[in-house]
Amino acid sequence: MRESQGLITAGDPVAKKAAKKLYIESYGCQMNFSDGEVVAAILGEVGYRSTSQSDEADLVLLNTCSIREKAEQSIRKRLAHYHAVKRKNPRLKVGVLGCMAERLKSRLLEEKAVDLVAGPDAYRDLPRLLGAVEAGSPAVNTCHSKTETYAEINPVRLDSNGVSAWVSITRGCDNMCSFCVVPFTRGRERSRDPQHIVAECMVLWQDGYKEVTLLGQNVDSYLWYGGGPKRDFKYASELAKATAMDFAQLLELVAQTVPAMRIRFSTSNPQDMTEDVLRVMAAHDNICKSIHLPVQSGSDRILKLMNRQYTNQSYRRLIDKIRDILPGCGISHDLIAGFCSETEADHRDTLRLMDYVRYHFGYMFAYSSRPGTAAAKKLADDVPESTKKRRLQAIIARQRLHSSMRMKEQLGRVQRVLVAGTSKKNEGEWYGRNTQNAVVVFPKGSYQLGDWVDVKVSDCTPATLIGKAVGLA
Ligand code: SF4
Structure with missing residues (x-):
């Protein structure tokens, strides 16, 4: 090696x-x-x-x-x-x-x-x-490890566009959401040594990459105190506790180490996202203003059954804080339709929450019970498939409406886009993303893959901004 x-x-x-x-x-x-x-x-x-x-x-x-x-x-x-x-x-x-x-x-x-x-x-x-x-x-x-993070391994980039790369920062999850297999399949939450994270970002920068996405099942829960499961932090020495690094600190460290690189992160869990993270995002231009914030349901009763550690109200407060500290920040979601015992009233709570946030985009699914999870063991999967499907369609339709509204807000504005590849629909166009993580397409002209281009938006669909380049950024 x-x-x-x-x-x-x-x-x-x-x-x-x-x-x-x-x-x-x-x-x-x-x-x-x-x-x-x-x-x-x-x-x-x-x-x-x-x-x-x-x-x-x-x-x-x-x-x-x-x-x-x-x-x-x-x-x-x-x-x-x-x-x-x-x-x-x-x-x-x-x-x-x-x-x-x-x-x-x-x-x-x-x-x-x-x-x-x-x-x-x-x-x-x-x-x-x-x-x-x-x-x-x-x-x-299939043994689980309490410490494995593959920290010092520099990944071989597969199917890479040479522009964007993932950098793993945590493994596993301690949240035990009742519908989720991840804590069983990926084990307890561990964080990767920040020195290795930073070193990987530096190597990517030197190799010509322009964007990194810091990855983990729950990035906001990142905590480095010398290694080991997060839940053992309470047993750490006083020195380890005093010098521990959380996600806001890691994000800042990465932003300062590779100041010309764009930084994204995913996935955030509402209960773990702190104001410190939002302030670090606001302070650094190279951190993208977009947050993937899965909500799963708008009903407090369902959130409790899902073992999510927040309420509709606390989630709304977090959204307000994001809007306050990061005006215009893109917010996306994951939503599950038809979780165990979900009623029409619960479903309406979800639609109302969607109306409150008006998400930029989201990932929406009908609930499917996974063997071994708490929900599969203790709750009846009792919402008929036809009802799940109908509610999912309503959620998708509402999201299309909100996505469309969000896209229209950008009409006439100039977006800074990192060129990530050829548009799937038109060989003569590039596609890239703006800071809010929206896809932007524009005629290729003389621009190259990996260029930063300012694009003036003239049209849109619910999923794509369409425009013309006005120059290199
Ligand atoms: S849904 Fe996300 S936060 Fe919840 S247990 Fe699964 S991976 Fe963890």
């Missing part, structure tokens, strides 16, 4: 003549995609070179998601596909990583669906597991 800014970087895999080819297929959240890049770095060290073509791979790893039943069904279909491919190409090895690996453990091996199973804390063990596969032994490791 070579060392760069204190990070361990996979040796140049292209130089490894007999490199085997690794294809990683990631599903679900950004954390999963980011983990895929850590896995590519670990396996790069034992001679695997990443490929974007599954049909030339020696090893296929499905990096899986268990958050919803539908996600698991899609992965089951992909496993069936690779099972068929393996019949034609017995040399091909197939492994399952991520949350589904953790949830289904050796069942996947017993079903002979895969050769290897590794949970989110077991990726350093992949070289040994591959050896076990070669030796015909069971290859499964």
Whole structure:
């Protein structure tokens, strides 16, 4: 391995003549995609070179998601596909990583669906597991770790545009929301050493990247006190407590270390977001003015059943504070329609909250019960599917209305856009995002990928701002 800014970087895999080819297929959240890049770095060290073509791979790893039943069904279909491919190409090895690996453990091996199973804390063990596969032994490791953050590993950027990258800052979650599998699949919350986070951002800057997104299941809960689970902080020494770093401090450190880089973060949990974080955002131009703030429901009764640690009122107060400290800040949400026992009145509370916030955009889902969660064990999934669907449609329609209103607010204004790629709908246009995280498209002209461009908005859809470049920023 070579060392760069204190990070361990996979040796140049292209130089490894007999490199085997690794294809990683990631599903679900950004954390999963980011983990895929850590896995590519670990396996790069034992001679695997990443490929974007599954049909030339020696090893296929499905990096899986268990958050919803539908996600698991899609992965089951992909496993069936690779099972068929393996019949034609017995040399091909197939492994399952991520949350589904953790949830289904050796069942996947017993079903002979895969050769290897590794949970989110077991990726350093992949070289040994591959050896076990070669030796015909069971290859499964789904052990949880209290300390693993892959802190010093410099990820191999997969499918990268060379402009934006993810940097992981925490792993796991302690919140125990009653509908969520994450605390079971990803374990207890741990924070990554800030020195490694900063070093990774520096390497990205030197490699030409212009934007980083600090990632974690609950970034606002970040707490570095020398390593270990967050819940053990109370046992830390007085010195460790006195020198501990929270998310506001980390955000400021990153903003100051790479002042010309744009910084985003995700995901925030309403109960953990502090005024200090908002003030740091306000103080640094390079921190984007957008916050993803999942609310899940507008009903206090449902929030309590979900074990969310805030109320409709405290959430509104937080929104007011954001509006006060960061006027114009983009705010997005996650919402679940049809959670256990949800009534029409609860649903109306959700719509009223949406009207209060008028979110810029959101991710909206019908509730699906996940085995092993508190909700699956203790609450009846008793809202008929047709009702879930109807309420979800109402939520989506309301969001479209609000997104449209938010987009129209930008008409005639100049947006600073970081060019991230070619527009999916028009080869002749670039797309990028403004500080509020809205997609902006404009004619390419002579601008290049990675340029900062000022774009005057002349039109919009509920999802996209459309404009013309007025010059380099
Ligand atoms: S905050 Fe709640 S929903 Fe988010 S990962 Fe943690 S337990 Fe799951």
